[in-house]
Amino acid sequence: MNGDTTKKSIPYTVPIGPVHPALKEPVMFTFQMEGEVVKSVDFAPGNTHRGIEWMGMRRNPVQIVHLTDRICGICGIVHSLSFARAVEQITEIEVPPRADYIRTILHELERIQSHLLWAGVAAHELGFDSLLFLAWRVREQSMDLIENLTGNRVNYGIVQIGGVRRDISNDQIPLIKQGLAYYRGLLDQMKTVFLDDSTIRMRCRGHGLLSYRDAQLLCAIGPTARASGVAMDVRHDYPYCAYGDLDVHPVLPPQEFGGPHGDVYDRIIVRLLEIAQSINIIQQCLDNLPAGEILWEKKLPKLLLTLKKAQGEAIGRVEAPRGECMHYVRMDGNDAPVTWKVKASSYSNLMSWIPMLKGEQLADVPIIVASIDPCMSCTDRVSVIRDGGSPGYLTKEELTRLSIEKTRRIEKCH
Amino acid sequence: MKLTKSFNRSLWVFHLNTGSCNGCEIEIVATITPRYDPERFGIRLVGSPKHADVLLVTGPVTRKMAPKVRRVFEQVPDPKLVMCIGTCGQSGGVFYDSYNLDGPIDQVLPVDVYVPGCPPRPEAIIFGVVKAWEKLERLEAAQ
16 A cells, blocks of 8 residues: 555565455555565554453443454354453352353354354355355354344344353254254265365465464464364363363364365365364253253342452453454452453464465465454454554564553552 | 446445454345345445445444545445445444544445444345435436
8 A cells, every 4th residue: 555665676565455355354465576476475454443442441341241242243252251251250250050051052153153154255265156155155054043042143242241141942952953953964065065176175285384383383273273283272271161061172184184284275174174063062062951040140230249349350261263262351349340451363373374475376365364264353452553644563662662651550550 | 426227237336344343244245145145136246446336334434444445435436325334333333432433434434325233134234225226216316
């Protein structure tokens, strides 16, 4: 976008974004190209920063739960669950077992719809638009289920501090089972469509490589890390909700496909296998669904009073469809939390774009960028805006100064 | 602003995210998929604002996006309509007290059709496009 970044000698600078048709969210890329080959890449997020944490520090936790829904429209459960878990740890609220199971069921339904959404987007980036439409048609089944259980297709608002707002009735259980049977029947077909297609294999195998070591160095998480062979999954390593009772293991690319390569193809495999895993988890949850209450405290004033007295800090960790999502909350006996920090899953994954894109052709950029399933609205927790149209970068010194100032500010609160 | 006959069966739409939470985005993409299939009426998403008749704007317009929103709006050829999808574009929604907003959208662009909801259902989005169409037809009749 900036005139000074384009110069007329090798390497050529190709700016893409922030508004572009490939990604639905604004993010600015600057590629240094030699012919068709990407020599280096830089990206500038921060376009969708809405100051959510700042707003949250002026609202009470029950109001914040609705704000967390709107951090990201795809991971509605993830953020609200993660925040609720942090607050529940501070106030030592014990979530009833039935609520834990309902949270798990919805969490996994969300994973199914998110991975199908991604499969469609990936197909679109590869040029298979009919596959995009097929994947999204199949996805509607999970959206119907989510709507039936929560009352909304997106931004469910089902998580409450200390439980969930809606119960799953006995009439709804056959519906969920029907949905699971539908996806079970489709899985083989989807594997054939995505994994046996020679064009998809040629476009994806060996492209967008992220080595095991790079994945660890750059702290990649979720399916991006698992496709590179890093066996990590919060649901397995640090069980929350009902996952402690269930059989959950990190999904790695299986041996029959030659083990983990860490390329785009492996990321497709991991996500498809995770859909199968989610179906299994929901089935296990339905088989063991305990009876009982769904809320720790039904009366809102009583809940708010408990939250107001809360003092302490905690971290809520959740395995989002894109990787680990983490909310840090600190409360000091006031209505609103003193500090609320959101570390969304894509934040850890974005840096892996840089080794992935190096040496690739420009035409492979869309699918490689999409392969980590980036979510900018989750990630943009800061935005630098300066008058006079300067690019808005922070140098390391400025960043350190800001950090020190913030520490001093928090110290004063005590 | 003269409408040509080709408007009658093809309304092309460009989608612009101005800092939305992605909820409206996935509902817009869900709208163009087979269950709702608005392409049978000639409504389709296009990849460039220069090809579009209607600008679908989502999100509360963050300060970093505001100049880019204006620039994209200028690139859409006349006659054009602006549709605002989602509550946060109309009033700020849950983000009403944020420090980083230049919006709501009507502070930045002239909006013709509002589709409320957080996010609106695909049916509501299609209904909004139909309203936009009716507005174009009224413009045509007035010529």
